[in-house]
Amino acid sequence: MTTRLFHVSDLHFGREDIAAVARFAEIVRDERPDAVICTGDLTMRARAHEFAAATDWLKTLGVPVTIEPGNHDLPYFNPIQRLLDPYKRYRRVAAAIERPMDLPDVVIVPLKTTARIQPRRLSWGRVSRSGLIRALALLAEKPAGAVALVTCHHPLVRTDFEGHGDTLGGAAALAVLAEAGADAVLSGHVHDAFDVAWEAKGRTVRLIGAGTLSRRTRTTPASFNELRVENGRLEVTVRAVG
Template sequence: MTIRLFHVSDLHFGRADGEALNWFERLVHAEKPTAVVCTGDLTMRARSAEYKAARVWLERLGVPVTIEPGNHDIPYHNPLMRLLSPYRRYRAVERALERPIDLPGVMLVPLKTTARFQWRTNWAYGRVSKDGLREALAQLKTRTPGTVAIVACHHPLIDGAHVHGEAKTDGGKAALDALAAAGADAVLSGHVHDPFDVAHPVGGRTVRLIGAGTLSERLRTSRPSFNELIVKDGVLEVKPRIFELA
């Protein structure tokens, strides 16, 4: 059986590119992927109206959707809410959208890389908590032989020449080592707004580091884009899909 996933990230409702969103929606309706995986930054400032717009659009896709939080999905202008209930609006959308997804031969493992607070000035950087990593590793332990295990998070776990920007993910390298040892085959992320696909050697294995671009106005070095992931017979193929104006 062939599994096709559309990996999208950094929608940034509030600063979304309407034409790019329409293009992606048309492709989903026409090609009907098995599921859509969104690796964070649904919103620009985690405002209620932005979350509402994101939810309406994601529901309109008409296929199973799984989402991860990004640093922009935590309240920015409300420090009290950020510290006491940073994921309340995000969780409401997650509960409304996510349903069990049957992906024969594929395991999707969530890994949260956002934090309400950090002991450094730039809280946009990533952070892998001990609890979050423990939960991901526990899921990977249930992986059956021949299953392609894909971890989904917002921030790239390591920085390098393949990333046009910095994630500076605290605990990211150690997390990647542990995930690789537990059998992860690929790590999906967003955050840097440019796509990449790198075969990274770690712990005697090779783990694919796959980043999606953005469908927002906040472009870096590339056009709006997403990744098409195809898994067949235990092999993962990645096809970047680039939006071009008519």
């Protein structure tokens, strides 16, 4: 049995690449992956109309979708809401697209890396103690032989990409997640695709980043990752959209 997942990130509705998001939706409808994983930054400035556009687009995909918030999904122009209820609009999106997932050979483990207060360093992400505890609890329930994918917005550690600093608590979290059985960490944020093997606690964890479907591309053209899981093995292909 093969499970196919599409990993997409940094859609940035408000500055989305209209042709790229339309083409990705067409590919999903044609190929029918088992699920789509979105690792954050649905919007550019967390405006209501940007979330509405992202929600409408996600609904057209017609397959189960799981999403993680990105730093651009927290209120930009409303500091009070950012402090008191920063994920309000994000939760509405999640509720609108929620569909059951049946992935017997894959465990998806959400790990929030956004912060309410984001000076430059925290815009690079942070891992909270409570978020890590929740992720570890899900990993503890991982069935034998299943592949565990941790999903977050910010890369937990730096590899060979540019324009991103250290995620606060990321390296320590990665070591603990590896020890608990994580097989890969999926992220976005840097707008470039990567797939790096990372040694931690005597295990190899793959760090997998998706590109962007926005107009804010860097070295990788508009793209997404196709993940195939079969017999406990994970294969990743970067697919350009254009």
